[in-house]
Amino acid sequence: MSFKRCLMLTTAATAVTLFANGVFADVTVETKYGPVTVKDDVKTIVTLHEGALDVMSAINFPVAGSVATRGSETVSDYLADRQPNIHIVGSARETNLEAVIKEQPDVILASNTLSKEQYLILSKIAPTIVPEWSFDTPNAWRKEAALFGIVTGKSAEVEQALHAVDTRAAEIKKKVEQTIPADERQVYIARWMPQGPMVMSKDLFAGSLLAQTGFEPQDGGLLKQGRPHSSILSLENIGVIDQDWLIMATLNKDGQEAFDAAKQSSAFSRLNVVQSNHVQTVDGQVWSSTSGPLAAQVVLDDIEQLLDQQH
Structure with a gap:
């Protein structure tokens, strides 16, 4: 395949490469801990952020593993039917690294509160997306949703x-x-x-x-x-x-x-x-x-x- 005919779309947050025939390719996004590149054709996702699980569920994208919601040992009730085969890989306070590795994710979607120490470990497992917007940033949850849509190639569905x-x-x-x-x-x-x-x-x-x-x-x-x-x-x-x-x-x-x-x-x-x-x-x-x-x-x-x- 020739890569000569490609269109580079650049925004403040992302650099996405789309081939002329419209095929989604690798994407690089800006995150809290610097640029992260995610390969195209993402199939297996682990979410360490309840908001990320919600976004994926909203577009009917099966998530392999996720953290349990606060006050529970599983995901939130309103998401349970949408993710019936999900595996729990930790809680909001602590991630089970072995459980994450077992899922062999293509990408890990995390929250803004993920520490640099945890990020460095998780990024060795798979590209780890940590949004750069804190909770008090206006429309932070919308910006997160758009970011997660970009890295999974589902921007239109999220929008x-x-x-x-x-x-x-x-x-x-x-x-x-x-x-x-x-x-x-x-x-x-x-x-x-x-x-x-x-x-x-x-x-x-x-x-x-x-x-x-x-x-x-x-x-x-x-x-x-x-x-x-x-x-x-x-x-x-x-x-x-x-x-x-x-x-x-x-x-x-x-x-x-x-x-x-x-x-x-x-x-x-x-x-x-x-x-x-x-x-x-x-x-x-x-x-x-x-x-x-x-x-x-x-x-x-x-x-x-x-x-x-x-x-």
Whole structure:
């Protein structure tokens, strides 16, 4: 095959080589730890980032191995049916290198938080993609999704999945504007733990979707620099999250039980947001632990349910 007729497409993030006949070839992308080249025809993928697993699931790309979601020994419930044959290769905190090697991946998709030490080890197994955008970078999850689409040769499919999110979010925003007064749209997202709630950064994935649908996510200045959530709040200090709306995210299925238990505290039950029935319990595995087009659709489901409850 002659390589003379090729078109080099270069952006700030990527350098992709496409032959004139349209065949996808090797791709080099910029990552947190420098440029990484991935061979064409990727077939076997390991994801060490729940958002990466979501992106691949959104485009129906089977993933060989992935880390378990927080609070579970397997992947998130909303992805289980889409990845029925997946193998678990670790947790969000620790990767099982032997399990990764066993999968013989063509590429490893990781998160921005992967350390340089871990990267150097994993990159000896397969090209390892570590996005350069941290959680508080505007639209970081979208940039990640596009990056993962490029390295797997599925950019068009990923773009289509993102477009579906945008279309639906725009429709929901119209409902928000028709249903909720402009000065009553402030919202907190709190991950509800046994010891108490933690306020999640307004810049995280779920916060960006709330903003996209017309809400005003808050975090009250409670987060330390570079942290995605606050320290655990005591029930005595919980008044800080008493705004127009409260999203209660739990890492298991007992969200309603957690809400009922919290209401046993007079400090919680007296909150205006509780008394006005503006509290929504949601799946923390989606709202506070992952990202991606499929997770976005779940978040949008919950936002629509919140609106429906106001009628």
